Amino acid sequence: MSAVDLRTLAEARRKGETRGITSVCVAHPRVIRAALRHGRALGRPVLIEATCNQVNQDGGYTGLRPVDFRRMVLEIAEAEGFDPAQLILGGDHLGPNPWRKLGVDEAMAKAETMVAAYVAAGFTKIHLDASMGVAGEPEALDDETTARRAARLAAAAERAAKEAGTPTPLYIIGTEVPTPGGATHALDHVVPTSHAAAEQSIAAHRQVFAASGLDAAFxxxxxxVVQPGVEFGHESVVEYAPEQARDLISMLDGQPQFVFEAHSTDYQPGGKLARLVADGFAILKVGPGLTFAMREALYGLDCIAAELDPGYGGRALADSMERLMLAEPGFWQSHYRGTPQEQHALRHYSFSDRIRYYWPHPLAQAAVKRLMQTLDGRTIPQTLVSQFLPRQADGATAAFADKLIEAAIVRVLDDYAKACEPA
Known part of the structure; x- marks a missing residue:
C-alpha cells in the first residue's frame, strides 16, 4: 500500500463502507516493533508518525532528525520481515510549535526547514499545523492566518519533494482543541468542533492555497483534524458521544474529498473507536496510550523481578525513573500540579504519560536493560503475571518478559485494528 491509497478512505465513506487506519504516533522502538509485527500478522499497512517535538531538524526530544527516524523504522521493519511497501510514514503537527518562543519570521523559517526535511526523507503524509501563536501572538490563530502559514509550509514541502525526487505528499490540515497530547486539567466533557467551523477551516485553506498557486497540493x-469530543486528562477520559458530533459529521456529506482525522483517541473503549471510524473519523491517532501500556508492563515486570531475584533491589526501574524525572523535570514540571505526593503519582501514572519523554535517556535505557537482563531466559510464573500484570494473564504464550510487554502494546493495537477494519 502506498500513501496514495490513503485517498481511498474518503472513497470508501462515499460508498457507505467503514474503513479506517490507525496512526501510530510514537517514537519508541519497542512500540514501533510491536506495531510492525501486528501489521504483518494482520496483513495490513502500518502508518507510523513522528511529531514535531519528537523529531525535527534539531533532533527533537528523541535526538532524531526525520532521515534518522525513517532509517530507524526501516531497520526495524527489515529485522521483522515487514514489507516496506506496506509502511506509511507521516509527520504530525508540523509547524512552528517547537519554536513558539521565537518571533513569527524565525519560527516559520524553522518550520519550513522541518517540513522540507520530512518530505526529503520520504515521509508521505504531512499534517500542516500552523494554528498556534508564536511570540507576541494569541495562543490560537484565526483561520486565515493559519491557512496562510499552512500554505507556506505546503510550498516548502512541494519544493522539497521536487528537489529530492521523493513522492509529493498527502496533506492533513486543521487542529484539535485542547492542545495536542492530552489536556492538562480535569475533564468531564469536550465540545466537538462545529459544522460551520470545520467548513470555514477548509474554505480558508482552499482559498489561500489557490491564491498561492498550490491547487495541486490542495x-x-x-x-x-477536528475535535470529535474525545480527550484525556491526567486521570480522566472523555469518551466519544456520537449524538453530540452529528452536526460535525454531516459536514462530510458536502466535502467528498475529506475524512476526519481524530487525535487524542487514546484510552477510548473499542466500541467507541469503531463508532468514530463509522462516523467518518477514518484516521485514528494513538500515542500516549501505547507508551502508557508499555510503561504499565515494564512496571509490572519491575515488581516481578523483585519477587524472583532478591538481588534486583525492590522497584529498581521505577526508582531509577523517579530519580531521573526529579533531576531533569523539564518535561513534566509545568504540566503536573498538586502536592509532592500527587505530582509523584502523576509522573509515573498519568494518562498523559509524560514519562515517555524520558525513555530515550541513557539512565532510563540502562534501568530497562538491567530489568530485562534480570528476567532474561526466565519463564515467569502465571501466578506472578496474574498478580502484577492481570490484563496479560491469559495463558502461557506471554510467559517471558518481552512477550508480556508486546502483549500489552498489542492489546491496544487490537482495539484500533478491529475499529478500522470491522469484520
Whole structure:
C-alpha cells in the first residue's frame, strides 16, 4: 500500500463502507516493533508518525532528525520481515510549535526547514499545523492566518519533494482543541468542533492555497483534524458521544474529498473507536496510550523481578525513573500540579504519560536493560503475571518478559485494528 491509497478512505465513506487506519504516533522502538509485527500478522499497512517535538531538524526530544527516524523504522521493519511497501510514514503537527518562543519570521523559517526535511526523507503524509501563536501572538490563530502559514509550509514541502525526487505528499490540515497530547486539567466533557467551523477551516485553506498557486497540493489534502469530543486528562477520559458530533459529521456529506482525522483517541473503549471510524473519523491517532501500556508492563515486570531475584533491589526501574524525572523535570514540571505526593503519582501514572519523554535517556535505557537482563531466559510464573500484570494473564504464550510487554502494546493495537477494519 502506498500513501496514495490513503485517498481511498474518503472513497470508501462515499460508498457507505467503514474503513479506517490507525496512526501510530510514537517514537519508541519497542512500540514501533510491536506495531510492525501486528501489521504483518494482520496483513495490513502500518502508518507510523513522528511529531514535531519528537523529531525535527534539531533532533527533537528523541535526538532524531526525520532521515534518522525513517532509517530507524526501516531497520526495524527489515529485522521483522515487514514489507516496506506496506509502511506509511507521516509527520504530525508540523509547524512552528517547537519554536513558539521565537518571533513569527524565525519560527516559520524553522518550520519550513522541518517540513522540507520530512518530505526529503520520504515521509508521505504531512499534517500542516500552523494554528498556534508564536511570540507576541494569541495562543490560537484565526483561520486565515493559519491557512496562510499552512500554505507556506505546503510550498516548502512541494519544493522539497521536487528537489529530492521523493513522492509529493498527502496533506492533513486543521487542529484539535485542547492542545495536542492530552489536556492538562480535569475533564468531564469536550465540545466537538462545529459544522460551520470545520467548513470555514477548509474554505480558508482552499482559498489561500489557490491564491498561492498550490491547487495541486490542495487536491492532495485528504483529511481535516477536528475535535470529535474525545480527550484525556491526567486521570480522566472523555469518551466519544456520537449524538453530540452529528452536526460535525454531516459536514462530510458536502466535502467528498475529506475524512476526519481524530487525535487524542487514546484510552477510548473499542466500541467507541469503531463508532468514530463509522462516523467518518477514518484516521485514528494513538500515542500516549501505547507508551502508557508499555510503561504499565515494564512496571509490572519491575515488581516481578523483585519477587524472583532478591538481588534486583525492590522497584529498581521505577526508582531509577523517579530519580531521573526529579533531576531533569523539564518535561513534566509545568504540566503536573498538586502536592509532592500527587505530582509523584502523576509522573509515573498519568494518562498523559509524560514519562515517555524520558525513555530515550541513557539512565532510563540502562534501568530497562538491567530489568530485562534480570528476567532474561526466565519463564515467569502465571501466578506472578496474574498478580502484577492481570490484563496479560491469559495463558502461557506471554510467559517471558518481552512477550508480556508486546502483549500489552498489542492489546491496544487490537482495539484500533478491529475499529478500522470491522469484520
Amino acid at each position: 487536491d492532495r489534502v485528504i483529511a481535516l
